[in-house]
Amino acid sequence: MVFASSIGIAASENEHRTRHAPASDVAIVPIPALVVVLLNKELEKGSPLTRREVESLRNKTRRMTLPRPLALKLQARRGYSDIDLENCWEDWSARRAEFGLHRRTHLPR
Numbered sequence: 001m002v003f004a005s006s007i008g009i010a011a012s013e014n015e016h017r018t019r020h021a022p023a024s025d026v027a028i029v030p031i032p033a034l035v036v037v038l039l040n041k042e043l044e045k046g047s048p049l050t051r052r053e054v055e056s057l058r059n060k061t062r063r064m065t066l067p068r069p070l071a072l073k074l075q076a077r078r079g080y081s082d083i084d085l086e087n088c089w090e091d092w093s094a095r096r097a098e099f100g101l102h103r104r105t106h107l108p109r
């Protein structure tokens with residue numbers, strides 16, 4: 001992750017607090033939301049994603065480090081929670097049912 005100060009731009013107040021905050025005060029947020037990435041990829045593929053595919057997509061997603069209160073506001077504004085990055089396979093497997101994907105092996109195009 002590149003911070004503004006590392007490329008010669010003054011750091012914002014939020015960025016300064018994020019870089020120096022305890023780990024429990026910050027959240028790592030995938031942009032775009034990982035649940036959206038996985039859903040779109042599965043619909044594109046036309047069949048369920050494998051564990052390897054889910055973890056690969058998680059590893060490739062861009063992420064931002066945000067102060068936890070700001071990350072919670074983002075989630076509330078979005079209207080849904082994202083996939084847990086640490087348990088992405090388990091979380092995605094459970095969340096697929098919310099989209100009606102658990103009953104299908106091949107998805108409509």
